[in-house]
Every structure is written in structure tokens, then in C-alpha cells.
Amino acid sequence: MKKWFVSAKRADFTEIGKKFNITPMTARIIRNRDVVGDEQIRKFLHGGIADLYSPWELAGMREGIASLQQAIINGEKIRIIGDYDIDGVCATYILLTGLKKVGANVDTVIPDRVKDGYGINEHLIDGAKADSVDVIVTCDNGIAAYQQIAYAKELGIKVIVTDHHEVPFEENENGRLEKLPPADVIINPKQERCGYPWKGLCGGAVAWKLVAALYETYGVAMEEAYKLLEFAAIATVGDIMELQDENRIIVKEGLKRIHHTKNIGLRSLIEVNGLERDSIGAYHIGFVLGPCINAGGRLDTAKRALELFASEDKEAADRLAGDLKALNDSRKELTKDGVEEAIHQVLDTGRRSERVLVIYLPDCHESIAGIIAGKVKERFYRPTIVLTDAEDGIKGSGRSIPGYNMFEEVSKVGELFTKFGGHPMAAGMSLPKENLQKLRSQLNKNCTLTEEDMIEKLSIDIAMPIQYISEDFIEELKVLEPFGNGNSKPLFAERDFHVLQSQVLGKNKNTVKVYGTNAAGCHMEGLYFGNPEDLLKLLEKKDTISITYYPAINEFRGKKTLQIMIQDFQ
Numbered sequence: 001m002k003k004w005f006v007s008a009k010r011a012d013f014t015e016i017g018k019k020f021n022i023t024p025m026t027a028r029i030i031r032n033r034d035v036v037g038d039e040q041i042r043k044f045l046h047g048g049i050a051d052l053y054s055p056w057e058l059a060g061m062r063e064g065i066a067s068l069q070q071a072i073i074n075g076e077k078i079r080i081i082g083d084y085d086i087d088g089v090c091a092t093y094i095l096l097t098g099l100k101k102v103g104a105n106v107d108t109v110i111p112d113r114v115k116d117g118y119g120i121n122e123h124l125i126d127g128a129k130a131d132s133v134d135v136i137v138t139c140d141n142g143i144a145a146y147q148q149i150a151y152a153k154e155l156g157i158k159v160i161v162t163d164h165h166e167v168p169f170e171e172n173e174n175g176r177l178e179k180l181p182p183a184d185v186i187i188n189p190k191q192e193r194c195g196y197p198w199k200g201l202c203g204g205a206v207a208w209k210l211v212a213a214l215y216e217t218y219g220v221a222m223e224e225a226y227k228l229l230e231f232a233a234i235a236t237v238g239d240i241m242e243l244q245d246e247n248r249i250i251v252k253e254g255l256k257r258i259h260h261t262k263n264i265g266l267r268s269l270i271e272v273n274g275l276e277r278d279s280i281g282a283y284h285i286g287f288v289l290g291p292c293i294n295a296g297g298r299l300d301t302a303k304r305a306l307e308l309f310a311s312e313d314k315e316a317a318d319r320l321a322g323d324l325k326a327l328n329d330s331r332k333e334l335t336k337d338g339v340e341e342a343i344h345q346v347l348d349t350g351r352r353s354e355r356v357l358v359i360y361l362p363d364c365h366e367s368i369a370g371i372i373a374g375k376v377k378e379r380f381y382r383p384t385i386v387l388t389d390a391e392d393g394i395k396g397s398g399r400s401i402p403g404y405n406m407f408e409e410v411s412k413v414g415e416l417f418t419k420f421g422g423h424p425m426a427a428g429m430s431l432p433k434e435n436l437q438k439l440r441s442q443l444n445k446n447c448t449l450t451e452e453d454m455i456e457k458l459s460i461d462i463a464m465p466i467q468y469i470s471e472d473f474i475e476e477l478k479v480l481e482p483f484g485n486g487n488s489k490p491l492f493a494e495r496d497f498h499v500l501q502s503q504v505l506g507k508n509k510n511t512v513k514v515y516g517t518n519a520a521g522c523h524m525e526g527l528y529f530g531n532p533e534d535l536l537k538l539l540e541k542k543d544t545i546s547i548t549y550y551p552a553i554n555e556f557r558g559k560k561t562l563q564i565m566i567q568d569f570q
Contacts (some may be wrong), residue, residue, distance in 0.1 A: 204235025
């Protein structure tokens with residue numbers, strides 16, 4: 001059971017409401033997102049293009065632009081090496097479009113997930129040398145590729161790293177020291193020397209910053225750069241970056257442009273999924289479009305998604321979009337089977353008590369290991385790593401919970417891996433199979449999570465009885481969008497909701513509709529999209545429950561009625 005608590009962050013909500021023409025309740029929600037001070041509140045509510053930080057504030061940007069300029073002047077061959085996930089594909093497309101725009105001799109390579117693995121490797125460098133490539137530009141990778149980049153330099157290839165992942169480090173008697181690769185230029189806001197105001201950019205956003213600086217240098221109208229913001233937005237949401245500060249502006253502005261996108265491939269992908277362009281939000285990127293983009297890199301090749309975005313032929317784009325949707329449908333089935341097997345393994349082997357779950361699924365497709373890890377983490381609420389057989393040993397991905405920095409924890413046992421990298425909340429790794437038990441044992445031995453840490457916390461914005469819901473308030477909540485990581489949908493709570501009727505709905509019987517009333521006599525319909533059995537079992541024991549919810553409007557045959565979307569219950 002989740003532990004509920006009401007956020008109690010303080011501010012003068014009435015004054016904030018007056019100043020920004022919002023209700024005190026909305027002001028409270030903004031404060032709960034740690035948005036403090038008039039300027040930050042203004043940016044949160046009304047931030048736009050003018051509020052984006054200058055790309056020149058990124059360390060290495062001036063050197064990177066100068067190096068690219070020289071390469072273009074000399075007619076040197078430039079190769080972009082991206083990644084096979086949504087962030088890498090979008091970053092690659094942004095860089096490819098930008099460099100072509102200024103006359104660069106440029107091509108791209110996106111690694112094969114199975115054959116090449118993550119990021120730049122010796123095989124890809126050998127390929128670049130064979131193709132007479134002079135400059136490699138990485139995107140969404142490279143910061144951890146010390147040996148590989150050293151190898152490229154030995155072969156006389158210049159390397160420009162654009163990345164956003166955590167910088168590897170070594171511990172010694174002097175403390176923690178960054179281990180930066182020997183690239184000619186490194187553009188990554190996470191490096192210590194970088195004073196960029198916002199460290200939370202994704203790889204696609206870093207790539208967009210480089211293109212914006214490139215366009216400025218070459219006198220290309222900035223509106224051309226802004227056209228690419230839609231792909232930076234897709235990358236930001238798809239890579240589950242925090243929708244705060246600059247990321248919030250990138251996504252807001254990107255979504256505006258998606259609604260009117262001229263990109264033939266993106267239009268086809270929206271159409272094949274039965275969506276309307278002018279209604280696309282962060283949710284549709286995260287749960288509909290994004291998984292299709294990722295599906296190519298997971299089950300086939302990420303080149304399909306890159307080809308889709310670069311397509312200038314509607315028929316070809318429709319075919320590629322259909323292929324990606326079909327691949328994603330297959331991925332869903334594989335994921336379902338993998339999650340069931342992983343849960344059984346945890347329960348059957350007695351690992352339920354372990355604080356860090358390390359699960360070995362030898363027959364799992366390696367591309368979905370991270371998705372399975374995420375779902376198992378949600379089920380048991382503890383850090384989870386899922387590993388599977390690979391061509392050389394085993395490999396997989398991990399997903400974490402607040403309070404457990406997965407990148408730092410796997411770094412402590414780095415000697416067990418042949419390759420690893422990641423973020424505080426996620427990591428990817430490869431290792432010899434014989435190190436599996438050592439990994440499980442050492443991660444659990446080092447783990448300092450307490451029982452309290454492993455109880456999921458549910459932060460409630462406002463304990464608000466349902467009679468206070470109104471159409472005007474629901475409309476005002478839209479100013480808080482886009483919602484996602486770091487800016488979750490506001491959550492409200494009703495202490496005593498007396499359920500009068502309940503009914504299971506949906507083709508897959510996965511929705512419960514309830515009708516009830518509260519202590520003040522306010523009647524309301526509610527919908528719960530979860531495991532129906534959990535709610536129905538509780539209602540067998542008692543008919544008055546506490547609920548958390550998000551208010552909504554149900555429109556049917558021209559008639560609007562208020563309703564609540566139930567998130568949790570006790």
C-alpha cells in the first residue's frame with residue numbers, strides 16, 4: 001500500500017494568485033513543484049522562446065562550432081553517430097538536418113542494438129576510417145566512451161561529443177574525479193566545467209542547441225531552428241526528462257509546432273495511430289508515438305524512424321509509419337510475457353525480500369529489458385535490473401526509485417562490467433555471465449535503502465472535497481501543462497467517498513466506473529483505470545473509501561458533466 005501525504009510547502013498563495021491571475025489552489029500546486037519566485041513562476045506559466053538559454057552558455061559550444069566550420073570549409077566528411085532510442089534518433093535527425101542546411105558533407109550511423117550495442121564502438125570507428133570520415137559527431141552518447149574515442153584519435157579522426165549522460169568518475173584519496181574521454185570537443189551540461197543554467201537537457205535538446213548556434217553563426221533564420229524544436233520536444237518527453245525549467249519550454253513550444261507540423265513522416269506516424277495533430281500532448285508522445293519510434297531500434301533497426309522523419313514521400317512515410325506501429329504492437333506482447341516471467345521469478349525464488357532486484361531472463365529480447373525492469377520496479381517498488389543473454393555475455397537495463405542513484409551504485413561495482421552508463425534513475429550494462437551472482441550480491445550488500453524508502457510515497461497536492469470541482473477550475477489547470485516527469489498531474493484527495501454503484505467496463509474489463517457521494521452530499525461519477533480486482537475487493541469490505549483523483553469533464557452528445565479520474569484508494 002502506498003503512503004499518502006499532503007504537500008505542505010508554504011507561500012502566500014492568495015498573493016501569488018492575485019499577481020498571476022490564478023486561483024490560490026493553482027498557486028499551491030505550482031509551489032509544490034518547487035517553482036519559487038516571481039520570475040520562475042512567470043516562466044512556468046508563460047515561458048516561451050525568448051526564455052530559452054543561449055546555446056553559447058554550454059561549455060565546448062564555441063570550440064565545437066569552430067571545429068565544424070573548419071570541417072565544412074575544408075570539405076571534410078562528417079559522420080553523426082547517434083543512439084537507437086527515441087532521444088538518439090531525434091538528436092541524429094536534428095544534427096543531420098542542421099549540418100546539411102549549412103552545407104556540410106555529412107552522413108549518419110545509428111548502431112544496431114544487438115550487433116553494435118550502445119554508443120560509439122571500435123567497429124563503428126573502423127567503419128568511419130574505411131569510409132574516409134574526418135570528423136565524428138556523437139549525439140546522446142560518447143561521454144563514457146574513453147577507449148573508443150582514444151582509438152578514433154589514434155586513427156586521425158576528430159571527435160566532437162554531444163551528450164547528456166552522467167560523466168564517469170573515479171574515486172581516489174582526493175575525492176571524485178571526472179573521467180572525460182579524449183575528444184577534441186565535449187558538449188555536455190553534466191561536465192563540471194559547464195556553467196549552463198539547466199543541467200537536465202536530453203541528447204536531442206543538446207543537439208538542438210548546437211544547431212541553433214550553428215544557424216546563428218551561418219546567418220540562417222532562427223525560425224529554421226525553431227522548426228526542429230518539435231523533435232527536441234519528442235526527445236525530451238520520450239527520454240523521460242524532468243519537465244521543469246527549460247525542458248518545460250522546449251516541450252510547450254515543440255508541441256505547438258507538432259500541431260502544425262510540416263514533417264511528412266511525423267504526420268504519417270500521427271495518422272497511423274489514429275490521432276489528431278492539433279490535440280497531441282505530452283501523453284501521446286510518451287505512450288503512443290514515442291513507443292513506435294523506439295520500436296524500430298528495439299526489434300528491427302532505428303534507421304526506420306530516422307528514415308521516416310527524413311522522408312519527403314507520403315507513400316513511403318505511410319509505409320514506414322505502419323511498420324513502426326506493427327513493431328510496437330509486437331513489442332507490447334513480448335513485454336507482457338517478459339513481465340509475467342520476471343514477476344514469477346521474483347516470487348518463486350524468494351527474492352521478494354532483496355532490496356535490489358537483479359533478474360535474469362535468458363530468452364528475453366534484450367531491447368525490452370528496460371521496459372520490463374520499469375514494470376517490475378513499479379510492482380515491487382525497489383530498484384530493478386533485468387539481464388538477458390547477448391552475443392558476448394549478458395546485458396540489460398535497470399530502473400530505480402527515489403533515494404537510490406543507480407548510476408552511482410553500478411559505478412561502485414564497475415569492475416564487474418564490460419560496459420555501463422546511465423542516470424540516477426536508470427542504467428544500462430553489459431557483463432560476463434559469470435559475474436551475475438556477484439552483481440546481485442554486491443548491489444544488495446552496498447544498498448542502504450530502508451524499509452521506509454521502499455514504501456511508495458504518494459504526494460497529494462490538495463485535500464479537496466469534490467464539491468469544489470468546477471469547469472472553470474478544470475480549465476485553469478491546463479496552464480500547468482505539459483504534465484510528465486517532474487511536473488505530474490495535480491493530485492487531489494477526498495477523505496470519505498461513499499460508493500453507491502460500481503461497474504466494470506471496457507473490452508478488456510480494465511476500467512471501473514463508480515457513482516458515489518461525499519459527506520457534503522455532492523454526487524459524482526468516477527473512473528478507475530487500473531486493476532479492477534483491487535478496487536472491487538476493497539468495496540466488498542467497505543463502501544466508504546478515501547480516494548485520490550484528478551478532476552475532468554465528460555462530454556457526451558453535447559452535454560458536459562463533471563467527473564473524477566481515480567488514481568488511488570484506501
